[in-house]
Amino acid sequence: MPSSTSSSDSALALTRGHARKSTWDRYARQTAADRPGIAQPVPVRPVPAQPWGKILAGAALLLLLMLAGWEEYWRAYGVRPGINNTYGLWAIQRRRIDAGEGDATVLLGSSRLFFDVQLPVWEKLDGRRPIQLSFEGTSPLKATEDLAADAKFTGRLLIGIAPDLFFSGFEFRAGAIRYTRNESPSERIGQWLSMHLIEPYLAFDDTDYALQTVLARQSWPARPGLPEHIRVRKLSMNEADRNTHLWSKVETDPEYRALARRIWLQNFDPSPDDPSPEAALKTEKEQIERMAKAVVQLHARGVKVLFVRLPSNGPFLAFENRSYPRARSWNGLLAATGAPGLYFEDYPELEGYKLPEWSHVAPSQADRFTAVLYGIIRRDFWRLDAAAPGGEASPTH
Amino acid sequence: MVFNSLTFVVFFACVLALHSLPFSWTTKKINLAVASYLFYAAWNPPFVILLWVSTVVDWYAAQGLVKARRPAARHAWMLLSVSANLGMLGFFKYGQFLLDNFGSLMAALGVAYHPAHYDIVLPVGISFYTFATMSYTLDVYLRRAAPAQNLLDYALFVTFFPHLVAGPIMRPTELVPQFAEPRRANAQQLRFGLALMTLGLFNKIVLADSFLAGAAERIYDSDKLPGTLDAWAGTLAFSGQIFCDFAGYSTTAIGAALCLGFAMPDNFRFPYAAVGFSDFWRRWHITLSSWLRDYLYIPLGGNRHGARRTYAALMTTMLLGGLWHGANWTFVAWGGLHGVYLAIERALRARFPNYRPGPLMFVALGLLTYTLVNVTWVFFRAKTFGKAWLVLRGMFGQNAGARPILSTFNLVTVAVIIGGMLITHWLMRGRTLESMVARAPAVAVCLVWALMAFAIIAAQGAGNAFIYFQF
Numbered sequence: 001m002p003s004s005t006s007s008s009d010s011a012l013a014l015t016r017g018h019a020r021k022s023t024w025d026r027y028a029r030q031t032a033a034d035r036p037g038i039a040q041p042v043p044v045r046p047v048p049a050q051p052w053g054k055i056l057a058g059a060a061l062l063l064l065l066m067l068a069g070w071e072e073y074w075r076a077y078g079v080r081p082g083i084n085n086t087y088g089l090w091a092i093q094r095r096r097i098d099a100g101e102g103d104a105t106v107l108l109g110s111s112r113l114f115f116d117v118q119l120p121v122w123e124k125l126d127g128r129r130p131i132q133l134s135f136e137g138t139s140p141l142k143a144t145e146d147l148a149a150d151a152k153f154t155g156r157l158l159i160g161i162a163p164d165l166f167f168s169g170f171e172f173r174a175g176a177i178r179y180t181r182n183e184s185p186s187e188r189i190g191q192w193l194s195m196h197l198i199e200p201y202l203a204f205d206d207t208d209y210a211l212q213t214v215l216a217r218q219s220w221p222a223r224p225g226l227p228e229h230i231r232v233r234k235l236s237m238n239e240a241d242r243n244t245h246l247w248s249k250v251e252t253d254p255e256y257r258a259l260a261r262r263i264w265l266q267n268f269d270p271s272p273d274d275p276s277p278e279a280a281l282k283t284e285k286e287q288i289e290r291m292a293k294a295v296v297q298l299h300a301r302g303v304k305v306l307f308v309r310l311p312s313n314g315p316f317l318a319f320e321n322r323s324y325p326r327a328r329s330w331n332g333l334l335a336a337t338g339a340p341g342l343y344f345e346d347y348p349e350l351e352g353y354k355l356p357e358w359s360h361v362a363p364s365q366a367d368r369f370t371a372v373l374y375g376i377i378r379r380d381f382w383r384l385d386a387a388a389p390g391g392e393a394s395p396t397h
Numbered sequence: 398m399v400f401n402s403l404t405f406v407v408f409f410a411c412v413l414a415l416h417s418l419p420f421s422w423t424t425k426k427i428n429l430a431v432a433s434y435l436f437y438a439a440w441n442p443p444f445v446i447l448l449w450v451s452t453v454v455d456w457y458a459a460q461g462l463v464k465a466r467r468p469a470a471r472h473a474w475m476l477l478s479v480s481a482n483l484g485m486l487g488f489f490k491y492g493q494f495l496l497d498n499f500g501s502l503m504a505a506l507g508v509a510y511h512p513a514h515y516d517i518v519l520p521v522g523i524s525f526y527t528f529a530t531m532s533y534t535l536d537v538y539l540r541r542a543a544p545a546q547n548l549l550d551y552a553l554f555v556t557f558f559p560h561l562v563a564g565p566i567m568r569p570t571e572l573v574p575q576f577a578e579p580r581r582a583n584a585q586q587l588r589f590g591l592a593l594m595t596l597g598l599f600n601k602i603v604l605a606d607s608f609l610a611g612a613a614e615r616i617y618d619s620d621k622l623p624g625t626l627d628a629w630a631g632t633l634a635f636s637g638q639i640f641c642d643f644a645g646y647s648t649t650a651i652g653a654a655l656c657l658g659f660a661m662p663d664n665f666r667f668p669y670a671a672v673g674f675s676d677f678w679r680r681w682h683i684t685l686s687s688w689l690r691d692y693l694y695i696p697l698g699g700n701r702h703g704a705r706r707t708y709a710a711l712m713t714t715m716l717l718g719g720l721w722h723g724a725n726w727t728f729v730a731w732g733g734l735h736g737v738y739l740a741i742e743r744a745l746r747a748r749f750p751n752y753r754p755g756p757l758m759f760v761a762l763g764l765l766t767y768t769l770v771n772v773t774w775v776f777f778r779a780k781t782f783g784k785a786w787l788v789l790r791g792m793f794g795q796n797a798g799a800r801p802i803l804s805t806f807n808l809v810t811v812a813v814i815i816g817g818m819l820i821t822h823w824l825m826r827g828r829t830l831e832s833m834v835a836r837a838p839a840v841a842v843c844l845v846w847a848l849m850a851f852a853i854i855a856a857q858g859a860g861n862a863f864i865y866f867q868f
Contacts, residue, residue, distance in 0.1 A: 027832035031663045032568075032687035033679035037695050039541035039570040040687075045651070045660035048835035052588035055843045062847035063854075070855060186398035186405075186439035193403040204855070211855040212607040216806045223808070226801040 070204050078249045079203040082237045085136070085244070087179035088191030093131050093242055094180050102152040104131050108143050109160020111136035112310040115236050116361040119243040121370040125378075130158075132242040137172030137232070139165045141287055141294075146177050148297035156304040156382060161333065161341075163309075163324035164267070167284040195240060208234035227271075230263050235360070245363040251356045260357035261315075268319040284329060288336045295337040306381050307333065307341040308373075311350060316358035340381055347376055398439040400594075400649045401602050401858050408436065409653065412558075416657055422579040426553055429657070433556035437521070444520040447485060452555045454481040455530045459537045459544040471538060478534035482527045489519055494724030522562030524721055528688055530555050533569040535692055542570045550576040557659075559650040563643070565664040566684040572659070580658035592846055593652030596830075599849040600645030602858035604814055609638040612807040616788060617778050624799035628791030631803070632771050634811045635778045637818055640669065643682070669770075669819055670826035672754075672763045674738040677770060689718050704747075711743070712736040722777070727785060731776040738769060760823075767819070 027048065032040050083089065096104065105122075107113050107130050114134035123129040133143055140159050147153045164170070199205055207213065222228050233256075238244045249256050275283065295305050309330060312320060324330075326343070334341045344350040349372050354362040361369045398404045415428045438445045458478035465471045487495075496512035503510040533551070536542035545551035554572045555561075582590060616623050616631025623631060647664035654661045664684050671677035678686045697710035712733070719732020754762055772789070779785035790796050803811075825833060834842060 027829045027835060029663075029829065031666060031679075031683050033666075033683050036687070037691055039536055040568040040662070042571055042574050043660040043662040045655055046831055047585045047589040048831045050834065050842060051839055052585050052592075055839055055846065056588045056591070058840075058843040059846040059850065062844065063850045066847065066851040067854060070851075184398075184440045185442070186402060189407075189439075190398075190402045190404040193407060198403070205857060207857065210607070210857040211603070211852060212611075215810075216804075218806075220805040220809070223801050223803075223805045226804060 071202060074204045074209055078253065079206065079209065079234075080237070081200050081203050082206070083195050083199050083240050084206065085236070085238045085242070086191065086194075087173075087176045088183065088187060089195065089238070089240075089242060090133065090135065090176045091180040091183050091188075092191070093133055094176075096131050097147075097150065097153050101131065101155075102150075103155040104128060105156040105158065106131045106133055106147065106153070107158050107160070108140045108147070109134040109158070109308070109310075110138055110140065110162040110165045111235070112162055112312070112360060113158065113160030113308065114242075114244050115246045116310055116366055116369055117373065118245065118366050118370040119241065121367050122374055125371060125374045129241070132244070134160060135173040135176060136236070137165065137170065138174065139169050139171055139287070141166065141169065141291055142171070142174070142177060144291060144298075145294045147303075148294035151301065153298075154301055154303060157298060157306070158377070159305065159307050161307050161309050161330065162312075163320045163329055166333075167287055167324045167329050168280065169283055169287050206234060229266060230259075232263055233259060235260065235357075237363075245366050246356070246360045248363050250360075251354070251362045251364060257356050264316055264357060264359065268315055280323075284324070284332075288333050291333065292336040292338075295339050299338075304382060305337070305339040306377065307337075307339055308377075309341065309343045310373075311344040311353060311355060311361070312359050313355050314358035342376065342381065349376070398436055400646065400653070401598055401606075404439065408432070408439075409656075413656060416581065423549070425579070426549055426576060429558075430549065430553045430556060433553070433558040433561060436558035437556065437561060440521045441518070447489075447520055447523065448526065448556055451482060451485065451526060451530045452552050454478060455534050455555075456545075456548055456551050458534045462534065462537050463544055475534060475538040479531060482531045486523055486527045489517055489523055491720075491724045492517055525564050525566055526555060526561060528566050528685070529560070529568075532566070532688060532692065536569060542568075545569065545573045546577070557654075559654040559657075559659075560661060563646050563650070564682075564684055565647055565650065565662050566688055567661065568688075571662060575659050582656055582658040586658065587656050590652045590655035590657075592834075592842075593655060594649050595652075595846060595849050595853070597645045597647070597649030597652060598853050598858075600641040600648065603849075603852045603856045605638045605641035605645060606858055607856040608810045608814055609634045609641065612803055612811050613638055613778065615802055615807070617780075617784065619802070621802050622796050622799040623788060623791035623802055624796055625791060625794045626808070627799070627802045628788050628796070629771075630808055630811045632775055632778070632788065632792065633815045634807075636669070636767075636771050636774050637811070637815050639774070639777070640665070640818070667822040667825045669767050670763060670822035671766050671770075672759060673766055674735065674742050674769075677766060678735075678739070685718070685721075689714050689721075693717065707743070708740050711739055715739065725780075727776045727779055727782060730782070730785075731773050734773045734776065738773075763823070 027046055029044055029046075035041075097106070105126070105128065107117055111134070114132065114136055117130075117132075119129050119132060134140065135143075140161075144157070144159060147157065203209075217231070235247055235250060236244050237247050250260050251257070274280075298305050330341065330343060350369075353365050353369055356362050398408060412429070412432045415432070416425055420428070434445050434448070437448060455478050458474045458481075461474040461477075462471050465474060493515055496515075500510050500512045533542075533545075533554070537544050545554065550573050551569075553576055554567065554569055557567075557572065560567050560572075612634035613631050615621075616627055617635070644665040651661045651663075662684060664682060666680040666683065668677055668680035671680050694710050694714040697713060698706045699710060700707045715732045715736030716729055717732070719728045719730070719735070722728045722731070772792075775785050775788050775792070776782075779788060787796070791799060
C-alpha cells in the first residue's frame with residue numbers, strides 16, 4: 001500500500017528516491033479515474049519541496065501589511081468601524097419578542113424609521129428601549145405579517161411608511177424572516193464572533209467596501225444600450241442593537257451628499273422596467289389589503305398599531321407625491337386598516353429638519369427629532385389611558 | 398458549518414489544537430469523531446441521527462456480509478445496506494419530486510390527484526455520505542476490501558468532517574487504513590495544508606461568489622431576455638463559478654485533512670482542458686465519476702457485453718448521475734446530454750481508431766469540448782426548461798429584441814477570470830499543483846499566498862453555502 005502523509009516527509013523521500021526525475025514527474029500521481037473496478041488505495045499527498053516556514057512567515061507579514069494599508073485607506077476616507085446590518089443582527093432583535101419581550105414597542109419600517117429614530121432617546125423618554133426591526137429599502141409588510149402571526153407579540157407597533165417602498169412592495173432585504181426561521185447554530189455563532197471580534201475593530205469590514213464592490217464602481221466604459229445605474233452607497237452607521245443613524249459623511253461631505261442625491265434622482269424618472277400604471281395600482285391595492293388583514297390580527301390581540309410617514313423633501317418628496325398621492329395611498333391605507341396614522345406634514349414640529357439627501361434626518365438632529373416624534377406619539381396616539389379599538393386613542397389629526 | 402465562515406475558523410483551530418495534544422490515538426480519534434458530529438450538527442442538530450443510522454446499518458451489514466456463508470445471505474445483507482441508504486436518500490431528496498411527478502402522470506391520465514406538499518428539509522450532504530457509506534458495504538460485498546476493524550474507525554470514516562458534506566467521496570480503503578496508526582501532520586504538511594485551504598477559499602469566496610456568481614444570477618435568475626453576448630457571458634460565468642466553488646471546496650477539504658495528517662484524493666484535474674468527454678469525466682468530480690463507474694456502470698455490464706449494452710449502461714449511468722445532483726428533470730437532461738456526448742465520442746473512436754489530432758486540432762477539440770460542456774451547464778443552472786431554452790436561444794442568437802443585461806464590469810471580469818482559468822487548465826493539464834508549486838520561486842509562492850489571503854478578507858464573503866451542498 002502506498003505510503004501516505006503519515007511518513008515523516010514524503011516530499012523529501014520522493015526527492016531522494018527519484019533524484020533523476022523532473023519536478024513534473026516527481027509529483028505526478030494517479031487518481032481514481034485511472035484505477036477502474038478496484039479498491040482504491042490510500043491517497044498519496046506529497047508536499048512540494050519549498051521552505052514553507054519562511055514562506056508562511058513572509059505571507060503572514062505581507063498580509064498584515066496589506067490589511068493595515070487597506071484599513072488605513074478607508075479610515076482616511078472617513079469610514080469608522082461599526083456593526084454590519086446583517087440578517088443575523090436582525091434575527092437577534094426578532095428573537096427578543098420570543099424571549100420575553102413580546103410586550104415591547106417594535107419599530108418596523110424602511111430606512112427612515114431605521115435611521116431617524118434613535119433608540120437611546122426613545123428609551124430615556126419611554127423607560128424601555130424599543131426593538132428596531134426596520135430594514136432599509138424594504139417594505140415592512142412581510143415583517144408585519146410575521147408579527148401578526150406571532151401570538152407572543154402583544155406590544156405596540158410603529159410602522160414606517162415610505163410610499164415608494166410600501167405601496168410598490170419593493171424589498172431590497174427580503175430574506176430576513178426566512179433567515180431567522182432557518183438560522184443554523186453555525187450562523188448564530190458566526191454572527192456573534194463577527195460582531196464581537198471583527199466588526200468593532202475594522203472599518204473596511206462593510207459591504208460597501210468589499211473588493212468586488214469597490215472594483216465594480218470604478219469608471220468602467222458604459223455599455224451601449226445599458227442605462228448607467230449607480231448602486232446605493234453606504235448611508236448609515238449601525239450599533240449592536242440596530243440603533244442606526246444616517247452616516248455623518250452624508251451630512252458633512254458635500255461631494256458625498258451630492259452623490260447620494262444623484263443616486264436617488266436615478267429613480268425619479270420613468271424607466272422601461274417600470275410597471276404599467278394599472279399594474280402599479282393593482283400592487284398598491286394588494287399591499288393595502290394584506291396590511292389590513294395583518295392589522296386585524298394584531299388588533300385582535302390588543303396590539304397598538306400606528307402608521308407613521310416620516311419627513312422627506314426636495315425632489316424625493318415631489319416624486320413620492322407624484323407617484324403615491326397622499327389622498328389615494330396614505331388615506332387609503334388608514335381607511336382600509338382602521339389604524340391611526342401620523343403624517344409629518346400635519347405636524348409643524350416635525351418639519352424644518354435637515355435632510356441632507358432629501359430622505360433622512362441628519363445625524364446631528366436625529367436625537368432632537370426622536371424626542372419630538374416620541375412626544376407627539378405619546379400625546380396624540382399612545383396615551384396611557386388609551387382605550388380605542390386596537391388600544392389606540394383616536395388621532396387628533 | 399461551511400468552510401468559509403468565522404465559525405469554522407474557530408472550530409478548526411480548536412480541532413488542530415486538540416489533535417496536537419498528547420492524547421492516546423484512540424482519544425484523538427474520538428475527538429475527531431465528536432468534532433465531525435459537531436461540524437454536521439452546526440447546520441441542523443437532529444440530522445446527526447441520519448448519520449448514525451447510516452453508520453450503524455452499514456457497519457452491521459458489512460459484519461453480516463463477512464459472517465454469511467450462503468451467497469443468498471450475502472446478497473441479502475448487501476441489499477439491506479443499499480435499500481437503507483437509498484431509502485433515506487429517496488425520502489429526503491426525491492420524495493416530493495416523485496410525488497409531484499406521480500401527480501402529473503395521473504393528471505395526464507385524467508385522474509385528479511393532488512399530492513400534499515411536505516416541505517421536507519434536505520439534510521446537507523446526504524448524497525455524499527450516502528455514497529461513501531454504500532461504497533463500504535459494496536466493497537466488502539465485492540470482496541475488494543475487508544471490513545473495518547472497529548466501529549470507531551468506521552464511524553470516523555463516515556463522518557470525518559473534511560469530506561463529510563461535499564466530498565471528495567472517499568472509499569473506505571482510502572481512509573479507514575489511515576486511522577489504524579497515529580497520525581499528526583509535520584510542520585511542512587501543516588503549512589502546505591494551510592496554503593491549500595487558502596487556495597480553496599480564494600476560489601470559493603473571491604472567484605466564485607464575489608466575481609462570477611453575480612453575472613450568472615443576472616442571466617439565470619431574472620426575467621430579462623438575454624442576447625448572445627449576455628447569454629454566453631452568464632453561462633461562462635457559471636462554468637467558472639461551479640468549478641471554483643466545487644474545486645475550491647475539495648481543495649479546502651484536502652488542505653484541512655492534510656493539516657491533521659490525513660491524505661485525501663484528488664477530485665479535479667484541470668477539467669476545462671479536457672479533450673473529449675471521457676477525458677472530461679476523468680478530470681471533473683473524479684470521486685463521483687469513478688464511484689458511478691465502479692458501482693453502477695461496471696455492474697450494469699460496462700463495455701463487456703457488446704455495443705448496445707455498453708451504450709445502455711452509459712446512458713443509464715449518466716442519467717442517474719444527473720439525477721444524483723438534484724430532484725429536477727433539468728439535472729436529468731444535463732446527465733443525458735453528457736451521456737449522448739460520451740456515446741457519440743465512443744462511436745467516433747470506434748469509427749476512426751487510428752485518428753490522432755495534430756497540435757492545432759487538439760486545442761480545437763479541447764475548445765469544442767469546453768463549448769459543449771457549457772451547453773450542458775445551461776440545464777444544470779436553469780431552474781426550468783423554459784429558462785434553459787431562453788438562455789440557449791440567446792446563446793445561438795435567436796433572441797431578437799434582447800437588451801443588454803450585464804455591465805461592462807461583469808463582462809470584463811468574466812472574460813479575465815474565464816480566460817485565465819482556461820489558460821491555467823491548459824498549462825496544467827498534464828501536471829499537478831504540487832509540481833507547479835515546487836518549481837515556482839519561493840518568493841512568488843509567498844506573494845501569491847498573501848495576495849489570495851488578502852483578497853479573501855477584502856472580499857468579505859457572506860458565508861454563502863457551496864453549490865454542491867444541495868446535492
